[in-house]
Amino acid sequence: MKLSIGEASEILACPASTIRYYEKEGLLPLIQRDQSGKRYFTQTDLDWIKLITCFRATGMKLVDLKKIVELSLQGEETIPERKKILKEHQKELHRKQTELNKAFEAILHKLNIYDHIEQERITSPNGIYQGDNC
Structure with a gap:
């Protein structure tokens, strides 16, 4: 092909x-x-x-990618070095993922607060029940 x-x-x-x-x-x-x-x-x-x-x-640096390519061209004996680069990148991704998870949870929390505020406004916009049956 x-x-x-x-x-x-x-x-x-x-x-x-x-x-x-x-x-x-x-x-x-x-x-x-x-x-x-x-x-x-x-x-x-x-x-x-x-x-x-x-x-x-994933945000891998160009320099790390270049190193992996160079090492790959040298053969299987460079696998430990390639693994080291990938493990370092994996650690960085895990750190970023943890940060993103915290940010995601903060957003969910804020959305829940806004939902609660909106629900209160719908039920009682002035703090007084506005229904027809009472």
Whole structure:
């Protein structure tokens, strides 16, 4: 399978400009080109782009991504170093997740307060019952 950058972009829902940027930054060192210089992408390339996109979505630093790519090219003996980078990133994600969970709970609490205030207003806007039956 050989895909153009447009086809790869469409399959991955990733802009071609982003794919070019990844290549320029050294994150896709194995991209091949045809005789006319046009990039073509294999399934392995698509898998790398998916992984890079996923890691970037988690906020992984470009320098860490580059290091993982460089180490990957050196072979399986670099797995411990790659794991170390990923574990550090995982710790940072866990810290951020904890912060987000606290913020989420604060928002839920505030929404509950607002719901309570609105419910009180509906039941008794002036503090006096406004019904027809009493």
